[in-house]
Each structure stands twice: as structure tokens, then as C-alpha cells.
Amino acid sequence: MTGRENMIWVDREAKKIKERNLPLEWVDDMKTPSGRIHVGSLRGVIVHDLIYKALKQIGVNTKFSYVFNDMDPMDGLPTYLDKNKWEKYMGFPLYKIPSPEKGFKSFADYYAQEFIEVFNSLNCHPQIIWSSNLYKSGKMNSLIKLFLDQAEKVREIYKKVAKTEKAKNWFPYNPICEKCSKIGTTNVYKWDGEYVYYRCEYHMVEWANGCGYEGKVKPINENGKLPWKLDWPAHWKVIGVTVESSGKDHMSKGGSYDMAVHFCKEILKIEPPDAMGGYEWFTIGGKKMSSSKGIGSSAKEVSQILPPDIFRFMQVRTPIKTHLDFNPYGETIPNLFDDYDRLMNSYFLKIENKLPKEKAGEVQANFARIIELSEVSPLPKVRILLLRFRTIVNLLNNSKDVFEFFKNQKGNPLSLVEKNLVEERIKYAKIYIKNYETRQENKTVDFIPNxxxxxxxxxxxxxxxxxxxxxxxxxxxxxxxxxxxxxxxxxxxxxxxxxxxxxxxxxxxxxxxxxxxxxxxxxxxxxx
Structure with a gap:
């Protein structure tokens, strides 16, 4: 298989990127840890992990990082936190807000570490970069000055691309207020080449109130940060990012990515990363996720519904431009296991050198490739009995011995790998039966055979x-x-x-x- 049309989506994208022949392809993804990070954000992590691994497998020098934008302000109060205790931190940089639990550096660290644990369990292991560290280290200083010096150009790009009119005394920087410590309420109205002059506005945003303080500060280190639409391309330049996709909400005309592209080309003088056209959303029952509003389900919660390899498989098999909606109720989960097992059979045919010829073989090879990219624990090196999840559910519902059933089905004792697979699938079958099986769904109560x-x-x-x-x-x-x-x-x-x-x-x-x-x-x- 040499043509792009015979590859799965990730291999097609990797091949296209390789043709640029850059000395290093740096793949990156980002997230603001403003609360429990929801399962929709895992699509970005897995998409970028797949591109990174596909590039590596075809001989491209590549790196993979994940940035937590912990300098961002708290701009939404998670519904599961006590308003009386946490509302006072609205507008604070996330890395300066205390953790909800002991043992973590900050609010941002607490929720980021939970997310890291989840995506590590899915065999995604990017280098972790904290935005606050980039600012503290001074690596962002020259870019902050560059944007402030070219504030008029920045305002022009806002007007031209986003159709947003910025005042002539608006400057692209948000200092941390020296009096109240908020970053989400400060507005810079003057830049003299060394200091920014700002006000902490009472009513600049709906979600936080400033204190009215006026002051001046050098725009360096952790004294403040760039607004998001400039902060994003600044990260690309400082890190050296060459590949970063995003959800379609950022990819619209005049949106965040469009703005970032103009800032890259017109001010930073760099090529923007390849966004691969963006990726479609991953939703639960049709709902897009939001970390602070508590909409949908957290990455941690949803990742506990399925074994890691099945969860990853669900993402791998879905092309980047296809909306992925996961509704765990009814037959969705048994069907997903059936699909995985069907493609596992293609994987076994591949390792046994028994793939059919021509087009049928290409299809089976693509199926096997999906399984290989879905790997979390090492895949078996020889064919094993595929222990059907749907059968396990029915056996448990009828109080039957699962191990004995599959032993009889095989005609021989189960191997250690097969026993471990039965144990894992029993675990997740019990979760499915307890929480998601709807035995009456699609039932015809008065079915009368002809x-x-x-x-x-x-x-x-x-x-x-x-x-x-x-x-x-x-x-x-x-x-x-x-x-x-x-x-x-x-x-x-x-x-x-x-x-x-x-x-x-x-x-x-x-x-x-x-x-x-x-x-x-x-x-x-x-x-x-």
C-alpha cells in the first residue's frame, strides 16, 4: 500500500507532514485547567499522540508536548465547588489559586494532574509544559515587548480578521493586579517602552469584579500575560511548535486559529503550525464539553466506563473530520467491543501473514493498523480466543460461570492472556450492567411472530x-x-x-x- 487513499487518516496526515522535510516536527496540544477536564478534551490529546507516533514510525524527527495554560484567569466557577468559598478567586490566575485538595501546588495543578493520569492510562505520554513556567523564566518577555511595540498592528489584525474594534489606548497585555492579584480584570491603557500602565476595572468582565487600582509594571516574567489570541501563537514560537490542531470552534473564519495565523505571519514572522484542518468534537450524548460548567462527564469518569484500549480504539477509528458522539446507554458499548474484536481478527491475520490479496487485503490491513494504534498494553503476538463482551454480559445476567463457558467454547484451558482478558471484561461488563444496560430498549412488548x-x-x-x-x-x-x-x-x-x-x-x-x-x-x- 503506497497511495494515500489506502491509508487510514492518521497515516495520510503524517505522510503529508513528512513531505515538508522539516528538521523537527514538534506536535503540541493545550488546555486551560479550569476545573475537571472533560472527556471531549481527550480527543485532542489522542489526535496529537497518533500524529506524533505515526511521524515517528516513518522516520521523522519529532517531539510531543502538552501545555497547561495555568496563567489563564478563573473565568467560570465549577458547579461542584462551594460558591461561598471559591467565588473570591474569580479572575485570579489559575496557578495562584489554592488546590481543592492537599498535596497539589495549585488549583491548576490539581485538575491538570487528574487529566494527566487519564491520558497516561491511554498510552499518551507527552512532555508537560506549564505556561506559568514559560512566563516566569522570561522566555515570553521578548514576544510580549514585540506585541506591545506593534500594538497598532495588533489592533489592525483584530479589526481585519475578527471584525473587533479595539480602542487606540488598548494594549495587548494583562498584568496581575498588584493590589487584588487578579489578572482577568486588568486593562492596559499606556505603554512607554518599559512600563505598562493599567487599571483593575470594576466591570470589565461579567465573571469577576476588579478593585479599581491603578498602577504601572514592567511587562516581564510572571507580572502578567498576553491575551489568549496572542498567547497561543507566542507559545508556538517559544516552544517551536510545527503541528497543532484544535476543535472546530477555534478553526472558524475570524476565530482563534485564524487570528493566530495572522499574528504568526505579520508580527512573529514564523509559519503557523499545521492544524490539519482542525478536528470535530467528541461529545457525550450530543453534548459538547465544558470544564468549568460541569457539562457532560469528566475525562476521569468516562475513562472508567471502558478499558483503555477500547476507549483509545473508539478515537483511533474515527477520522479527524468526523464528529464522535458516545452514548454509553443501550447497545453502544457491546457494539463497540464487537467492532474491536472484528478488527482484532484482522490484526491476527496480519501477524499470521494471512491477509487476503488486493483490495480486501488493503481493507484488512487498515483494520489491523487501527488496532496497532489503539495499543495500550502490549498486543498478543499469537491469536487468542476473542471473548465476546456481549456474551459475558448475558452470562452474568443469567448467573452463569463465565470462565467455564469460555473454556468449553475453546475446548482447552484458557491461556493466561485469555484469563486476564476475561477478568477485565467481567469488570467492565458489571459496570455496563449496573449503569448503562437498558434491557427494555428496542423491546417489542407484544411481539407476535407471523x-x-x-x-x-x-x-x-x-x-x-x-x-x-x-x-x-x-x-x-x-x-x-x-x-x-x-x-x-x-x-x-x-x-x-x-x-x-x-x-x-x-x-x-x-x-x-x-x-x-x-x-x-x-x-x-x-x-x-
Whole structure:
């Protein structure tokens, strides 16, 4: 496979980036740790991790970092924090607000460390960069001065690109107020080449009140920061970022990225990073995430619903331009496991050198590639029994021995890898059953089989009664013989089968379901 059209999305993007032939491709992502970081932000981390790894695998010199913008002000109070205790910090830089729990340097550090733990568990290990450290170290000083010296040009870009008119005495810098310590309420109205002159405004923003103090300060180190739309490209230049994508809300015409591109080219004199056109949102049940408002679910909470490799798989298989919505209720999770297992089979074909030829082989190779990029723990080097999640759920719901079932299915004792997989899937099946399984969903309460479906079920019941052994092959033969004998379409037959047995139009493999419920029980139910 040499053509881009035969690659999955991440490999196509990596190949395109490689063609630039830069001495170093620095991949980066950023987030403001203003509260529990929500699961939607994991899409950015995984997208950038995938690009970094794909570049590395094709011989590109590359680095991967993650910036926490902890100099940003607290501009929204998380709903899960006590307003009486925390409202006084609105407008403070996040790195100067105390941590909600002991053992952390700051508010920002507390929520950032929780997020780091989550994305590390998904096999993402970027270099962590703290924005406050870049400012403290003086690395941002020359760029702050550059933007202040060219304030008129900055105002022109705001007007031209964002259609925002800035006053002639507006300057692109937010000092930390020397009296009240807020950064979100200060407004610079004069720059003399050495000092900025500012007011801490009472009503500049809706989410915080300034103290009215007026003063002057040198715009260096941690005395303040650049506004976000200049802060972002300044980070790119200081770090050396060459690849950074973003959610589509930042990628619109006149948006943050568009502004940053103009600042890069017209003032910083650098090429902006390749944003790959931006990426679509990752939502939960259709809701976009917000860290401070508590909308959706936190990255930590959602990451506990699925095993890390399945969660990562969900992200890897979804192209960067495709909106990913995850609704954990109903059949979503069992279907996701089924999809993973199906692609795992392609991976096994690849390591066994059994991929089919031509187009079919290309498709299977892409499936195998998705599995390889979804790796968290080392992938097995030999084929193992794929222990179906949906089957485990049904076994647990019917109080059956899961290990014994799969041992009988295999015909041999389970290997250590298979036993560990069963244990992991039992753990997540119990979470699914307790919180997300909706057994009545899609159930037809008054399902009445038609005459042909009745004949099929009766034929199957008779065939099952005649069985002398309960092997999978014998049961399979009985099922498909009943379909053939009654000349019924398989879909119509299986709909009647599942509706009669479990009240839904679909379910685990018919043979597995019969074994799970027990032959005698099935015979009695379907003999209508």
C-alpha cells in the first residue's frame, strides 16, 4: 500500500507532514485547567499522540508536548465547588489559586494532574509544559515587548480578521493586579517602552469584579500575560511548535486559529503550525464539553466506563473530520467491543501473514493498523480466543460461570492472556450492567411472530429436542437447518428467535445464547 487513499487518516496526515522535510516536527496540544477536564478534551490529546507516533514510525524527527495554560484567569466557577468559598478567586490566575485538595501546588495543578493520569492510562505520554513556567523564566518577555511595540498592528489584525474594534489606548497585555492579584480584570491603557500602565476595572468582565487600582509594571516574567489570541501563537514560537490542531470552534473564519495565523505571519514572522484542518468534537450524548460548567462527564469518569484500549480504539477509528458522539446507554458499548474484536481478527491475520490479496487485503490491513494504534498494553503476538463482551454480559445476567463457558467454547484451558482478558471484561461488563444496560430498549412488548416465524421456531424446537449432544456444531446445524427447511429469510428468523427469547430484535450469537440460557429452557420457550 503506497497511495494515500489506502491509508487510514492518521497515516495520510503524517505522510503529508513528512513531505515538508522539516528538521523537527514538534506536535503540541493545550488546555486551560479550569476545573475537571472533560472527556471531549481527550480527543485532542489522542489526535496529537497518533500524529506524533505515526511521524515517528516513518522516520521523522519529532517531539510531543502538552501545555497547561495555568496563567489563564478563573473565568467560570465549577458547579461542584462551594460558591461561598471559591467565588473570591474569580479572575485570579489559575496557578495562584489554592488546590481543592492537599498535596497539589495549585488549583491548576490539581485538575491538570487528574487529566494527566487519564491520558497516561491511554498510552499518551507527552512532555508537560506549564505556561506559568514559560512566563516566569522570561522566555515570553521578548514576544510580549514585540506585541506591545506593534500594538497598532495588533489592533489592525483584530479589526481585519475578527471584525473587533479595539480602542487606540488598548494594549495587548494583562498584568496581575498588584493590589487584588487578579489578572482577568486588568486593562492596559499606556505603554512607554518599559512600563505598562493599567487599571483593575470594576466591570470589565461579567465573571469577576476588579478593585479599581491603578498602577504601572514592567511587562516581564510572571507580572502578567498576553491575551489568549496572542498567547497561543507566542507559545508556538517559544516552544517551536510545527503541528497543532484544535476543535472546530477555534478553526472558524475570524476565530482563534485564524487570528493566530495572522499574528504568526505579520508580527512573529514564523509559519503557523499545521492544524490539519482542525478536528470535530467528541461529545457525550450530543453534548459538547465544558470544564468549568460541569457539562457532560469528566475525562476521569468516562475513562472508567471502558478499558483503555477500547476507549483509545473508539478515537483511533474515527477520522479527524468526523464528529464522535458516545452514548454509553443501550447497545453502544457491546457494539463497540464487537467492532474491536472484528478488527482484532484482522490484526491476527496480519501477524499470521494471512491477509487476503488486493483490495480486501488493503481493507484488512487498515483494520489491523487501527488496532496497532489503539495499543495500550502490549498486543498478543499469537491469536487468542476473542471473548465476546456481549456474551459475558448475558452470562452474568443469567448467573452463569463465565470462565467455564469460555473454556468449553475453546475446548482447552484458557491461556493466561485469555484469563486476564476475561477478568477485565467481567469488570467492565458489571459496570455496563449496573449503569448503562437498558434491557427494555428496542423491546417489542407484544411481539407476535407471523405464521412463517412460528413454523421456524417450532421446527427449531423439535430439532433441539432431538439433539443427543450439545456441541456448538450440532446446535448451529439445527438452527440453519430450520431456516432452510422453512425457506425463511435469516433476518426474519433471527428477529423471531431473539424477540421470543430476550425481548429484543438482536442479541449475542444464536448458538452462544442457546448455550447461555440452557438447551431445555430454550426448547420450552420457542415451542409455541
Amino acid at each position: 405464521d412463517l416465524q412460528k413454523k421456524f421456531l417450532q421446527t427449531l424446537a423439535k430439532s433441539l429436542k432431538k439433539l443427543k449432544t450439545e456441541t456448538k456444531e450440532d446446535i448451529k446445524h439445527a438452527v440453519f437447518s430450520a431456516i432452510k427447511e422453512n425457506n425463511i429469510k435469516p433476518k426474519e428468523a433471527f428477529t423471531a428467535f431473539y424477540q421470543t427469547l430476550i425481548g429484543k430484535p438482536f442479541g449475542p450469537k444464536a448458538i452462544d445464547l442457546i448455550l447461555q440460557l440452557g438447551l431445555n429452557k430454550v426448547k420450552n420457550i420457542i415451542d409455541i
